[in-house]
Amino acid sequence: MADPSFFEKVYEVVRQIPCGRVTSYGAIARYLGSAGSSRMVGWAMNSSHSHKNYIPAHRVVNRNGTLTGKHHFGGPNVMKQLLESEGIKVENNTIVEFKKHFWDPASELKY
């Protein structure tokens, strides 16, 4: 709104992630303007369960494509199931062909 914090910006970006796509914390953080805020993205996800809107945090992974934070979804295989449910293959807690499913906000949302 008038003064959206990083926190809210992260929510907006994550919410706009297309189905069957994934992005990384660093990509969002850099899109917001600071790579250092990547930790803030994780913080936002941690509080996402407290947020009023639903945040597809399962589409957000680290820069390796590893399902970091899967433990926060309520189960170790919940995140994997969600991603597979969208057509994304996950193996060994890592997204298969992460590059193909990678959705960069700095390239898609940058206007």
Next chain:
DNA sequence: TGATTGACCAACT
């Protein structure tokens, strides 16, 4: 109110 942590990333040693 100050210090620490947090689902990370990149660079340096």
Next chain:
DNA sequence: CAGTTGGCCAATC
């Protein structure tokens, strides 16, 4: 190659 440090913002102790 692996471990450490710096960085960013917000929330918790």
